[in-house]
Amino acid sequence: MIGGVPWETTQEGGRDGEEVKTEVTIMDKDDRERMRMVQPEMILRKVYISKDDLGIHGYTAGCPGCKSVLRGTTRQAHSEACRQRMQKELEGTEKVRRAKKSVGKYVDRKMGAEEEEKRKRSED
Numbered sequence: 001m002i003g004g005v006p007w008e009t010t011q012e013g014g015r016d017g018e019e020v021k022t023e024v025t026i027m028d029k030d031d032r033e034r035m036r037m038v039q040p041e042m043i044l045r046k047v048y049i050s051k052d053d054l055g056i057h058g059y060t061a062g063c064p065g066c067k068s069v070l071r072g073t074t075r076q077a078h079s080e081a082c083r084q085r086m087q088k089e090l091e092g093t094e095k096v097r098r099a100k101k102s103v104g105k106y107v108d109r110k111m112g113a114e115e116e117e118k119r120k121r122s123e124d
Helices: 029-037 051-057 064-071 080-090 094-123
Strands: none
16 A cells, blocks of 8 residues: 655655655666667557548448548547448548558468467477
């Protein structure tokens, strides 16, 4: 249990708990270099549905993403029904071909890594 508040960081006064750490640890140059070397894994994205796409193919009733575009508010995710409809409408475009190629590469990379891990476990 940690006990303490900004104005009282020790156990003085008979309170239960442990002393709260108050010093700051600064990363050295080696730590910063290691952090830069770590490549974050690319997050797989679905086909981006733009405002222009919606203008051409229409908005989906009840879709939070379409509502946010129409209202000009903070972006929301499109519903699965909307996403499927738009993917059918956009089928054959360069945008969809790139997305499918990206998904294929991602799946191949993940499957290869999983097979490699299984092979290493079976050798041990």
